[in-house]
Structures are given as structure tokens and as C-alpha cells.
Amino acid sequence: MINLAYKDIAHSYLKFIVTAMGVGMLLGIVLIMIGVYRGMVIDAQVLLDDIGADLWVVQENTLGPFAESSRVHEDLKNTLWVNPEIDKTAALAFLNLQIKTPDGVMKRVYSVGYDPHGDLPAINPERLVAGRSIEKSHYEIVVSEKLGFRLQDKIRLGRNIYTVVGITKGAVSSGGDPVIYVSLKDAQELQFLYSNARIRNDRARGLKVDADNHLVNAVVATVVKGSDPDAVAENIRRWKHLSAFTVSDERNILTKNVIETASKQIGMFTVILVGVSTIIIALIIYTMTLEKIKEISIMKLVGLPNMTITKMIAQETVTLGVLAFIFGNLFAHAIWDKFPKRVVLEMDDAWALFSIILVASILASLFGVYKAIKADPSAAIGG
Amino acid sequence: MTNEVGIKVENLTKIFGSGESEVRVLENASLEVKKGEFAALVAPSGAGKTTLLMMLGCVIEPTSGKIWLGDELVWDEDHWSTPDTRRIRREKIGFIFQAHYLIPFLNIVENVKLIPLVNGWPDEKAEKKAMELLDYFDITDKRDAMPSQLSGGQNQRAAIARALSNEPKIILADEPTAALDMERAVSVVKMLRRIVEEQNVAIIMVTHDDRLLPYCDKILSIENRKVVTTTQSAHLIV
Ligand SMILES: Nc1ncnc2c1ncn2[C@@H]1O[C@H](COP(=O)(O)OP(=O)(O)OP(=O)(O)O)[C@@H](O)[C@H]1O
Numbered sequence: 001m002i003n004l005a006y007k008d009i010a011h012s013y014l015k016f017i018v019t020a021m022g023v024g025m026l027l028g029i030v031l032i033m034i035g036v037y038r039g040m041v042i043d044a045q046v047l048l049d050d051i052g053a054d055l056w057v058v059q060e061n062t063l064g065p066f067a068e069s070s071r072v073h074e075d076l077k078n079t080l081w082v083n084p085e086i087d088k089t090a091a092l093a094f095l096n097l098q099i100k101t102p103d104g105v106m107k108r109v110y111s112v113g114y115d116p117h118g119d120l121p122a123i124n125p126e127r128l129v130a131g132r133s134i135e136k137s138h139y140e141i142v143v144s145e146k147l148g149f150r151l152q153d154k155i156r157l158g159r160n161i162y163t164v165v166g167i168t169k170g171a172v173s174s175g176g177d178p179v180i181y182v183s184l185k186d187a188q189e190l191q192f193l194y195s196n197a198r199i200r201n202d203r204a205r206g207l208k209v210d211a212d213n214h215l216v217n218a219v220v221a222t223v224v225k226g227s228d229p230d231a232v233a234e235n236i237r238r239w240k241h242l243s244a245f246t247v248s249d250e251r252n253i254l255t256k257n258v259i260e261t262a263s264k265q266i267g268m269f270t271v272i273l274v275g276v277s278t279i280i281i282a283l284i285i286y287t288m289t290l291e292k293i294k295e296i297s298i299m300k301l302v303g304l305p306n307m308t309i310t311k312m313i314a315q316e317t318v319t320l321g322v323l324a325f326i327f328g329n330l331f332a333h334a335i336w337d338k339f340p341k342r343v344v345l346e347m348d349d350a351w352a353l354f355s356i357i358l359v360a361s362i363l364a365s366l367f368g369v370y371k372a373i374k375a376d377p378s379a380a381i382g383g
Numbered sequence: 384m385t386n387e388v389g390i391k392v393e394n395l396t397k398i399f400g401s402g403e404s405e406v407r408v409l410e411n412a413s414l415e416v417k418k419g420e421f422a423a424l425v426a427p428s429g430a431g432k433t434t435l436l437m438m439l440g441c442v443i444e445p446t447s448g449k450i451w452l453g454d455e456l457v458w459d460e461d462h463w464s465t466p467d468t469r470r471i472r473r474e475k476i477g478f479i480f481q482a483h484y485l486i487p488f489l490n491i492v493e494n495v496k497l498i499p500l501v502n503g504w505p506d507e508k509a510e511k512k513a514m515e516l517l518d519y520f521d522i523t524d525k526r527d528a529m530p531s532q533l534s535g536g537q538n539q540r541a542a543i544a545r546a547l548s549n550e551p552k553i554i555l556a557d558e559p560t561a562a563l564d565m566e567r568a569v570s571v572v573k574m575l576r577r578i579v580e581e582q583n584v585a586i587i588m589v590t591h592d593d594r595l596l597p598y599c600d601k602i603l604s605i606e607n608r609k610v611v612t613t614t615q616s617a618h619l620i621v
């Protein structure tokens with residue numbers, strides 16, 4: 001038996017491929033959109049995973065440091081460390097800054113201050129693509145490659161000039177901003193920095209000037225092997241008048257409290273986009289089928305059974321779906337890294353989308369065939 | 384000619400539309416064409432020749448009456464004998480329409496062998512039959528061409544080849560020779576004549592050309608929405 005679907009496609013393959021590409025691009029956009037959503041959720045947890053602590057200890061009654069501002073005293077890291085269940089501790093300072101990139105644009109960055117000589121370095125060594133971590137206590141900076149600096153570049157922050165000693169790839173804040181790393185001391189200075197004029201002014205007014213320079217935003221800790229982080233966190237909460245979160249609590253805070261509205265926004269948009277493109281694709285398939293009403297009428301006139309006609313249309317629909325799926329993935333993979341924030345393309349998402357679209361397309365084409373088959377053949381061909 | 388029924392129609396009525404737009408095409412028309420009989424259908428334009436053929440071919444529904452194809456009563460007053468009327472068409476009837484109605488995305492040989500294949504013929508047999516017919520109609524060199532690449536006459540010949548491909552016992556032909564020159568028209572009609580005699584087929588052929596009438600056994604005409612039959616002795620092919 002002749003494969004009618006193949007013959008029909010071969011007869012007008014250009015039109016078929018252009019349609020598949022158009023539908024594919026639409027699918028590609030949907031895939032990117034799903035990827036943006038996924039990227040957002042992953043971005044929110046990058047710092048958390050890079051730092052790799054088991055516990056996050058922050059100011060009492062706050063959800064800090066990412067969801068709420070939090071201040072604790074730096075020496076809390078020593079107090080915690082006395083607990084035999086605590087292995088390593090580190091004090092961290094977080095701060096939003098504007099930085100002037102080499103091409104002169106001001107960019108928002110998220111700065112992480114950590115003790116370069118401490119037990120828990122904040123930089124994930126896997127992210128270092130050039131140079132090294134911070135080694136000196138002052139004026140060294142590790143930047144994200146997205147900012148465009150090269151090693152040994154000088155950056156002015158506050159009153160001081162910093163030297164780029166390392167470049168990372170992929171380190172972002174919960175909001176997707178590139179991360180820079182400085183020493184804890186530098187971070188504290190940047191955070192509580194006053195201009196000379198302000199200091200003179202305050203002194204003249206008799207105000208206490210020396211701001212407490214030993215505050216940090218969070219102290220993180222790892223627990224010794226075999227201890228239960230939840231129990232340790234509970235203990236800290238009870239005895240130290242602090243808030244303590246395990247890494248999974250913190251993950252929850254990040255995805256629920258910090259990026260919730262933003263991710264809901266994108267999530268809703270994604271759902272709508274999937275719905276709308278399903279409808280559009282179904283309509284394209286439906287009109288494509290109805291366009292064949294003349295051919296279908298001829299096939300009916302010469303006596304082809306409905307089954308043969310339906311099979312042909314269904315095969316064409318599936319072929320179009322598969323081609324569009326391939327084009328869509330190619331398209332998405334060709335453009336995803338042009339987006340400023342993280343886009344995560346997952347094959348599972350692509351398959352799920354493919355199934356939805358395929359089911360909708362087959363239904364649309366069957367509905368089209370049904371209408372074409374019901375039509376009076378002599379009317380459809382005009383006599 | 385035998386005495387077996389090829390095509391038989393009793394009190395066939397066809398009314399299109401209703402009320403103001405009502406068109407009465409046939410009213411209580413009757414006719415009979417036996418197996419081995421070649422009938423010409425002659426009537427002015429708009430008289431209902433195509434409509435009659437479409438009803439005989441189970442394409443459009445009559446308003447009332449009875450139609451037999453062979454010994455099968457296919458239309459009984461208000462219903463087809465089977466919901467799958469297309470099966471009747473592809474197994475019993477060779478239909479040559481007023482337009483060629485070749486499937487545009489199949490090449491000529493595929494168009495010709497499609498129905499035999501759907502009827503379950505093996506590919507070699509269908510291919511052999513198709514090539515025989517293409518050869519007979521002198522379009523063998525067009526076997527791989529698409530219908531859009533052929534002239535009107537070549538397409539019409541391909542359509543006739545297709546109608547004969549399933550070796551039908553009934554042939555309904557709506558002006559099969561209209562797109563052909565006289566020489567080819569005569570040769571097509573002679574061929575139909577041979578099929579009638581050799582294969583005991585019943586044929587109704589619509590034609591406007593008086594020069595083709597001598598090859599027919601019967602002339603059917605539509606007068607006052609009824610079919611009038613004139614029997615004559617045809618030129619037999621020797
Ligand atoms: N689907 C339809 N709806 C309404 N009227 C129709 C329809 N089909 C045909 N008719 C009418 O029925 C009449 C017979 O039409 P038909 O096509 O059978 O004529 P014909 O004898 O084949 O003419 P021609 O020689 O021009 O092909 C015409 O008046 C036509 O307008």
C-alpha cells in the first residue's frame with residue numbers, strides 16, 4: 001500500500017517544513033519560558049549550595065539573611081563552635097552593590113564577604129574559571145565572568161581600590177545578580193562605611209561615630225558527622241536567642257519567601273503560554289487539515305475508506321509534531337544562553353510539552369478529518 | 384449482451400433544496416442497463432446527467448426510488464443498503480468523473496493502482512494492471528509525472544485508466560471524451576465497447592458527441608425529468 005501521508009508531505013515539503021519550523025519556534029519559546037522558571041528556582045539556591053553549610057544562624061525573629069535583614073555579632077562563630085556537635089563555622093556578610101564594569105556600565109552585584117582564612121570558604125572552587133580565591137585580608141576581589149573583568153583589573157569600591165584575583169562562572173544571588181566575593185573585613189567596611197565628611201560632622205555633633213564594625217549578617221556552620229542538624233538548630237534556637245535554620249529550612253525560605261512572587265509570576269505566565277500555544281498549534285493543525293478538504297473529497301469520490309484518510313492525516317500530524325519538537329529544541333538550545341539570567345532546559349519538560357501538544361494536535365486533526373469526511377464530496381469539489 | 388441486470392433504476396426522484404430554492408432534477412425516472420450493454424446518456428446541460436450518475440455511483444442520496452447494481456439493491460427508497468457506500472464504489476464501479484479528479488500528490492501510476500491496492504491486490508499485480516492501462520492509453524512515459532504536469536487530455540486518459548484498474552462490472556462515465564480529440568475519443572469509446580463485450584460490463588456514458596453514439600446499444604435521454612430509452616443496434620467491434 002502506498003503511504004499517502006509520506007506522498008502528501010513530499011509533494012509540498014517546503015510548506016510542511018516551514019509550518020513545522022513555525023510551530024517549532026513557538027514550542028522553543030515555551031521551552032525557554034519553562035527554562036526561565038526553572039532557572040529562577042535554581043538561581044535562588046546557588047549561594048546556599050556553594051557555601052555548603054548545614055546550619056544558618058541569624059538574628060532572632062528574622063528569616064535572614066536573604067529574606068530579611070539580619071545582624072549578628074561576628075564572634076558568634078566562636079560561641080557556636082564550642083558546641084561539640086558543631087564542626088566548622090564561618091561568619092558571612094552580604095550586601096547589594098553597584099559596580100562599574102569595564103565598559104562603563106553600572107551593574108548591580110551581590111557581594112559576599114567571607115573570612116579567607118576561615119574554615120568554611122564561601123567560594124565554590126568548581127566555579128573558579130580563572131585566578132584563585134581571596135588570600136589576603138584586604139582589597140582582593142573575586143568577580144563573576146558576566147561582569148567582564150580580567151584578572152588584575154582594578155575596581156574601586158567605597159574608598160579603596162580592589163584587585164581582581166579570581167573569576168567565577170555561574171555564581172548568582174537569589175535574584176540572579178552576579179556575585180562578587182571580598183574578604184569579611186572589607187565587606188564589613190563597605191557595609192558600615194561612612195564618608196570622612198559624615199564622620200567629621202557626626203563627631204562635631206557629639207554622636208558616637210565608631211559604628212560597630214564587627215557585625216555580620218549570618219553565621220553558618222556544619223555539624224559533625226552523625227549529628228542531626230534539626231536537633232542542633234533547635235538547640236541553638238532555645239538557648240541562644242537566635243534564629244537557626246537548617247539548609248532545607250533555608251532552601252524553603254529562598255524558594256517560598258524570597259522568590260515566590262517572581263516565580264509565581266513567571267510560572268503563571270508559563271502556564272498561560274503553554275495553554276495559548278497549544279490552542280494556536282491545534283488551530284494550525286485544524287486549518288491544515290481543512291485545507292485538504294478538496295483532496296479528501298477526491299479520495300472519498302474514488303472510494304478510499306475513512307480509515308485510510310484518517311490514518312494519512314494522523315500520520316502527517318504526528319510527523320509535523322515530531323519535526324516541530326526537533327526544531328523547537330534546536331531553537332531553544334540555540335538561544336538559551338543569550339538570556340541574561342539562567343535558563344535551564346530539561347528534557348523532561350520538553351517531553352511533557354511534546355505530549356500535551358501532540359495530544360492536542362491529534363485531537364485537532366481528527367476533528368478536522370471528521371468535518372472533511374462529513375462534508376458532501378460533490379459540494380466540496382464544486383460539482 | 385446477457386439478461387442479467389447491470390444497472391436498474393425504478394421511480395427515482397431527486398429534489399435539491401426545498402421551498403423557493405427547490406430544484407427538481409428527476410421525478411419517477413426508471414431505466415435499465417444489462418450486463419454487456421453500453422448505454423449513452425444524452426441530454427442538454429443542466430438536465431441532471433451528472434446528478435443521475437452520482438446517485439448510481441452512491442455519491443449522492445436520491446430523494447426516493449430504488450437502485451440496483453447487479454443483483455444488489457443499493458438504494459431502497461430512503462436508505463443505502465450499507466453504510467459504507469464507498470466500498471460499493473471501489474469494488475464494483477469504475478467512475479469517470481466530469482473532471483479528472485486525480486489525487487494531486489500521487490504520480491500517475493500511483494493514482495491508477497491506488498484503488499486495487501486498497502482492495503487488497505498485491506503490489507505487483509496492481510502495478511502490472513496499471514502499466515497495461517497506461518500503455519493502452521499511451522501515457523506510459525508519464526508514469527512518474529504528477530497530475531499537474533500533464534495536459535487535460537492526458538489527465539483524462541489517466542482518470543479512465545484509474546476507473547478501469549479495479550476491473551469493475553459497472554462503468555459510469557461522465558463525458559470521458561470531452562477533453563480528447565476525435566481520434567482519441569473514438570479509440571476510448573472503442574475500448575469501452577471491447578470491455579463491454581469481453582468482460583460483460585454495463586456502461587453508462589454521458590456524451591454530447593453524436594459521432595460516438597453508433598458504438599452504443601442504448602441511448603438514454605432525460606425528458607421532463609424522466610429517462611427515455613431508445614434501443615439500437617450498435618457497431619460491434621470485430
Ligand atoms: N448540489 C446541488 N444543489 C442544488 N442544485 C443542484 C446541485 N447539483 C446540481 N444541481 C442542479 O441540478 C440540475 C442538474 O445538474 P447536473 O450537474 O446533473 O446537470 P448535467 O446534466 O450534468 O449538466 P452538464 O451537461 O452541464 O454537466 C442543475 O439545474 C443544477 O443546478
Ligand SMILES: [Mg+2]
Nearest residue numbers: 432433434481
Ligand atoms: Mg454534468
